Amino acid sequence: MAEEKLTTQAENYSEWYNQVVLRAEMADYSPVRGCMVIRPYGWALWENIQQSLDRRFKATGHVNAAFPLFIPMSFLEKEKEHVEGFAPELAVVTHGGGQKLEEPLVVRPTSETIIGYMYSQWIKSYRDLPVLINQWANVVRWEMRTRLFLRTLEFYWQEGHTAHATEEEARAETRRIMDLYANFAMVDAAVPVVPGRKSETEKFAGAVQSISMEAMMGDTKALQAGTSHFMGQNFAKAFDIKFLDQNNILQHAWTTSWGVSTRFVGAIIMTHGDDHGLVLPPKLAPIQVVIVPIARNDADRSIVMPVVEQVANELGLNFRIKVDDRSEVTPGFKFNDWELRGVPLRLEIGPKDIEKGVVTAARRDKPGREGKSTLTFDQLSAQVAELLTEIHASMYDKAEAFRDAHIFDPKDYDELKEVVQNGWAFSWWCGSKECEAKIKEDTKATTRCIPFQQPGGHGQCIYCGQPASEKAYFARAY
């Protein structure tokens, strides 16, 4: 650690973000522009995110598979909106084995096309449906401007691709996945999200309808934390995914796709992080409990270490733990170090604790005295479990309170322009592209989503004053 103090969020939020990512050793810049190296600590967090999602996918009948990294260029061209959406950001392989290729290969920016092609081979009958496949993969999009985790040329994600016999079923799948995502975000990541429909402008290239969950970051900007798309029959028609139904009639299938990426790591960092660094949600944190032994000399050490070992053995059965037995740094250094890395709970065990038969605990989510408590040896596991549960709850509550305090219901357009500088506006919108575009032009705020949860009734479009039947969130976004 070259400098000791982090830049504070108030001083410069994006600088704070970069420093936290680098100094907590989540990720590092790579020799390739726009690409990052995800370091073991960051990858461990991602692995926990993966497991958390994967469990839910499996529980809802999905299976995993792996499709090729390379996609023939012609495949992308089969769906008009899709190719138009992605063309500017494709990485294309033109040579292989020293030879110019007959047809250039695109490094997948997303896999609807190649998976759609395979589905056309596999699906012949209504009995073959639904197909519910997910893949964990890396994809490449040649972005102009990149940020660690939030936007990199290459990123990791899961992409689910499903095919169904009916429109209703495919729409239900799209929605079911969004519910699953939102459940993951709130229950495991302690990230409050707003699920809703994307506007026509903001929807996925080639989709009939996109839905997303939006989260508010610590600077009040919005981050799309997961998307689910209803493709209608667009891709089925482009790739000839057809089946014979019960009445022996040939039909196009209805498809969906949905994804959560390593960007979610950024969402966790910016939802919970503070001026001391990361604050990781207990259910996903690579290390849930760090134990710092405190010993002034060898005599202390001989008393403290056996106790630490015993505690570590016991807690290790139920929690992801780490004993920081480094002798070259002081306890104070370790406290700051693990706070930077966002470990939810720290236990201190020193001669004084042992004398009193207690363990000192410090919560990451509550700095200073407020987060300190003493635990007892005989009930340690239960007490730690309870604390981690409380930490999760208080992290969620804090994030939700922050978000709600920064959502406004502006009374007119002038007020909207003002509130989106430091929050989200929740306003009636007539649904027209023109109003949306004007608002974006004036404020840089875009429609984030039209939430499923609506107040009901009618109002007037915040921009044009025309009758509106729905409210939308407008915000500056990552």
Place this chain on the structure above:
RNA sequence: CGGGGCGUGGCGCAGUCCGGCUAGCGCGCUUGCAUGGGGUGCAAGAGGUCGGAGGUUCAAAUCCUCUCGCCCCGACCA
């Protein structure tokens, strides 16, 4: 692609405008001793040819030309 900034030991920087002895400083690193309940102290060490190429000059980190790369801001985007 437009605007801005920056490339000097592992990291962060000073030195560049007004060329000049063996290129400094802080952190980190190594070793030793002490220390250890909120970012330890002292001491001794190791480590750079100044992004790259060309040029000007007795002399270039410093001036000139070209070039490569990165970061930040904007338009585009998970």
